Amino acid sequence: MNEEIALSARAISKYFHEPETFQVLKDISFDVKKGEFLSMIGKSGSGKSTLLYLLSTMDTDYTGEITINGECLTGRTQNQLAAFRNAHIGFVFQFHYLLPEFTALDNVMLPALKLGKKSQEEIREDAYSNLKMLGLEAQAMKQSNKLSGGQQQRVAIARALINQPAVIMGDEPTGNLDSKNTDIVFEIFRQLAAERGQTIIAVTHDDEFAQKSDRILELGDGRLLN
Amino acid sequence: MSRVTNLKISRAHLTSRVKQTMVAILSVTFGISMYIFMNGFMTGVNDTQTELAFSTLAHIHIYNDLPEDNTNLLQKKYGDDKLVNLRNAKVIQYTEGIKNSAKIIAAIEDHPAITGITPQVNVNVFFRNGATKLNGVLSGIDVNQESVLFGTEKYITQGSWRSLEDRGDGVVLGAGLAAKLSLTLDDNVTVITADGVSRNFKVIGIIKTTIGGVDNAKGYVRISSARQLISKNQGYVTDIQINIKNFNEATKVATQLAPKVAYKVESWNESNGQLQAGNDLRNIIAVAVSLTILLVAGFGIFNIMNMTVNEKIKEIAILKAMGFDGTDIIQIFLVQSVIIGVIGGIVGIIFGYLVSVLVSFIPFRVATLDTLPMVYDPQDYILAFIFGLITTFVAGYLPAKKASQVDPVEIIRG
Numbered sequence: 001m002n003e004e005i006a007l008s009a010r011a012i013s014k015y016f017h018e019p020e021t022f023q024v025l026k027d028i029s030f031d032v033k034k035g036e037f038l039s040m041i042g043k044s045g046s047g048k049s050t051l052l053y054l055l056s057t058m059d060t061d062y063t064g065e066i067t068i069n070g071e072c073l074t075g076r077t078q079n080q081l082a083a084f085r086n087a088h089i090g091f092v093f094q095f096h097y098l099l100p101e102f103t104a105l106d107n108v109m110l111p112a113l114k115l116g117k118k119s120q121e122e123i124r125e126d127a128y129s130n131l132k133m134l135g136l137e138a139q140a141m142k143q144s145n146k147l148s149g150g151q152q153q154r155v156a157i158a159r160a161l162i163n164q165p166a167v168i169m170g171d172e173p174t175g176n177l178d179s180k181n182t183d184i185v186f187e188i189f190r191q192l193a194a195e196r197g198q199t200i201i202a203v204t205h206d207d208e209f210a211q212k213s214d215r216i217l218e219l220g221d222g223r224l225l226n
Numbered sequence: 227m228s229r230v231t232n233l234k235i236s237r238a239h240l241t242s243r244v245k246q247t248m249v250a251i252l253s254v255t256f257g258i259s260m261y262i263f264m265n266g267f268m269t270g271v272n273d274t275q276t277e278l279a280f281s282t283l284a285h286i287h288i289y290n291d292l293p294e295d296n297t298n299l300l301q302k303k304y305g306d307d308k309l310v311n312l313r314n315a316k317v318i319q320y321t322e323g324i325k326n327s328a329k330i331i332a333a334i335e336d337h338p339a340i341t342g343i344t345p346q347v348n349v350n351v352f353f354r355n356g357a358t359k360l361n362g363v364l365s366g367i368d369v370n371q372e373s374v375l376f377g378t379e380k381y382i383t384q385g386s387w388r389s390l391e392d393r394g395d396g397v398v399l400g401a402g403l404a405a406k407l408s409l410t411l412d413d414n415v416t417v418i419t420a421d422g423v424s425r426n427f428k429v430i431g432i433i434k435t436t437i438g439g440v441d442n443a444k445g446y447v448r449i450s451s452a453r454q455l456i457s458k459n460q461g462y463v464t465d466i467q468i469n470i471k472n473f474n475e476a477t478k479v480a481t482q483l484a485p486k487v488a489y490k491v492e493s494w495n496e497s498n499g500q501l502q503a504g505n506d507l508r509n510i511i512a513v514a515v516s517l518t519i520l521l522v523a524g525f526g527i528f529n530i531m532n533m534t535v536n537e538k539i540k541e542i543a544i545l546k547a548m549g550f551d552g553t554d555i556i557q558i559f560l561v562q563s564v565i566i567g568v569i570g571g572i573v574g575i576i577f578g579y580l581v582s583v584l585v586s587f588i589p590f591r592v593a594t595l596d597t598l599p600m601v602y603d604p605q606d607y608i609l610a611f612i613f614g615l616i617t618t619f620v621a622g623y624l625p626a627k628k629a630s631q632v633d634p635v636e637i638i639r640g
C-alpha cells in the first residue's frame with residue numbers, strides 16, 4: 001500500500017430540510033489512501049448512505065470539500081461530475097439496478113461503452129472476464145431480469161469494475177448475498193485493492209466483513225466516531 | 227460510441243413495450259393520413275368548384291359600367307357650400323356597351339398572360355313559345371372562342387354547338403329553359419327584346435352546365451345575329467371576356483390591362499368574392515381539422531413518453547450514477563419519440579394516400595362529378611410529414627427533459 005491519497009473529505013456537513021431542518025452529517029473529515037479497503041459502519045440512520053452519495057458526487061448539496069485523485073470535485077457542474085463518475089468511480093447499490101431488457105453482459109459493458117476508450121470487442125472481453133471473476137460466466141447472455149437477486153447483485157458489481165475506476169463505492173454491496181458469495185465479493189475487493197491499487201469504500205452491516213478490511217470508519221449520529 | 231449506446235437503450239425501451247409504441251405510432255399515422263386526406267379532398271372540392279365557376283365566368287371581364295351616381299350633377303359643379311335642389315332627375319342618353327371592340331382587343335391581346343379573348347353581345351330578352359313567356363339572356367357569341375374559353379361545347383347534351391356557325395337563325399338553349407318552354411330540338415322559339423323587336427330562332431342545341439344562370443335562363447346565338455336583333459353595327463359588343471394562364475393572377479393582370487382600355491376591367495375575384503372566400507374557408511377547415519388531430523396525436527405521445535419516463539425512472543437514476551449525463555438521457559428518450567414520429571409519418575403518408583385513392587372512387591354524381599374529387603399534391607405529403615415530426619419532437623422533448631432532470635440520489639435512496 002502506498003501513501004498517495006485517493007480520496008479526501010474536508011469538513012463535510014449536510015442538512016436535510018424536509019420534513020424539518022436537521023443536520024445529518026456533522027463536520028466530517030477523513031482521507032483514504034490509494035489501494036485502501038475501507039469499511040464504513042454505524043447504526044441505521046447514522047448517515048452512512050448519505051455520506052456515500054456525497055462522496056460518489058451524485059449529491060452536491062453539502063458544505064465542505066471532496067477531492068478524488070487530486071481533483072477537487074466540489075462546485076463542478078452536473079455534466080462534468082457525470083463524466084468524472086463514468087471514468088473514475090464505480091458504484092454498487094444496496095439494491096441492484098440493472099437495465100432489465102439487456103443481458104448481463106450488455107449491462108456490464110454499458111459504462112465502458114459510455115466512456116468510449118476501448119473498442120466494443122475489447123469491452124466485451126473485459127466484461128466477460130469480470131463476470132467470470134464473479135462466477136457468472138454461464139449467465140452472461142441471460143437477460144438481466146431473469147437472474148436471481150444475488151446474481152443480479154454480482155452483475156452490478158462486475159459493472160462497477162468495468163472502467164477500472166480509482167474508487168469503488170458500495171452501499172451494502174453484499175446485502176443480498178449468501179455467506180459464500182459474500183466471501184467471493186470480499187476476496188475480489190481485497191484483490192482489487194491490493195493488486196490493482198483500486199480504493200474500496202464499502203458501507204456494511206456485516207461486522208465480519210468490516211473486521212477483515214483494512215480500516216473501519218464508524219459513523220454515529222452524523223459524526224465520525226474513531 | 228456513447229451515441230450508439232444511447233440508441234441501443236432507446237431501442238430496448240421501444241421494443242420492451244410494443245403495444246404502447248404501436249399506439250403512439252398509430253396516433254401519428256392517423257394524424258398524418260387525415261392531414262393528407264383532408265387537404266387532398268378540400269383542394270379537390272375547391273378545384274371542382276372553381277372549374278365549374280369558370281365554365282361561365284371568365285378570369286377577366288371588360289364591360290361598360292353603368293354611369294356613376296348621377297342623381298345630382300349640379301351639386302358637384304357648385305360645391306358643398308351651395309344648396310342645389312334638383313327634382314325628378316333623368317339620364318337622357320348614355321352610351322351602352324362597347325363600340326369598337328376590335329380596337330380594344332387589338333390593344334390587349336399581346337399581353338403574355340392572356341390565353342383567350344372572346345367578345346359577347348348579351349341582351350336581356352323574353353323567350354316565348356306559344357303562351358309561355360320567360361325572361362332570360364340571349365348571348366351573342368363567337369362560336370369558336372366561346373368554347374375555347376369556357377369549354378361550352380362539352381356541356382352540349384343534344385344537337386350541336388358547331389352548327390351555330392352555319393345557321394344565323396340557330397339558338398342553343400339551356401336545358402331548364404327549353405323544358406319550361408316545352409321546346410325540343412328543331413322547334414322554333416320567339417325572342418323579344420326590351421325594345422319590342424321580336425325574331426324567331428330554331429333550337430339547334432341544348433346545353434346543361436348545372437349552373438342555374440345558364441341552364442334556366444340562357445340562349446346562345448351567333449354574335450352577328452345578336453347585333454342584328456338590337457340593331458347595332460359591326461364592332462359592337464357588351465362584354466369582352468378574357469382568360470389568362472393562372473387565374474390566381476387575375477387581379478394583377480386586370481390592373482395591368484386597365485390603362486389600355488377605356489372601360490371597366492374586372493377580375494373574377496373582384497366580381498365573385500364568395501368563390502374566393504369559399505375556397506379560403508375550406509382550406510382553413512382542412513388545416514384546422516388535421517392540425518387538431520395531429521395535436522391530439524402529440525398529446526398521446528406526450529402521455530406515453532411520460533409513462534415511459536416514470537416506468538424507467540430507476541434506470542435513468544442508475545444511468546446517471548454510471549456517468550450518463552443529461553444530454554445522453556434526453557437523447558435516449560427523444561430518439562424514441564422521433565422514431566415513433568418517423569415510422570408513424572411514413573406509414574401515415576402511405577395510409578393517407580390509400581385513403582385518398584379509396585375515397586376518390588366513392589360515387590358522387592353531382593354537377594360534372596362522377597366520384598368525390600381528390601387532388602394529390604406532393605406538398606401536402608411533405609408538409610404532413612414535417613408537421614408530424616414537429617409534433618412528435620415537441621411531445622417527446624418535454625418528457626425527455628424531465629427525465630434528464632431526475633435526481634439519481636432521490637431515486638436510489640428509495
Ligand SMILES: Nc1ncnc2c1ncn2[C@@H]1O[C@H](COP(=O)(O)OP(=O)(O)OP(=O)(O)O)[C@@H](O)[C@H]1O
Nearest residue numbers: 016018019024043044045046047048049050051639
Ligand atoms: N431525503 C431525505 N430527507 C430527509 N431525511 C433523510 C433523507 N434521506 C435520509 N434522511 C435521514 O437522514 C438520516 C441518515 O440516513 P441514511 O440513509 O444516510 O442512513 P444510513 O446510515 O444509511 O442507514 P441504514 O444503515 O439504515 O441504511 C436518517 O435519519 C434518515 O431518516
Ligand SMILES: [Mg+2]
Nearest residue numbers: 048049050171
Ligand atoms: Mg443506508
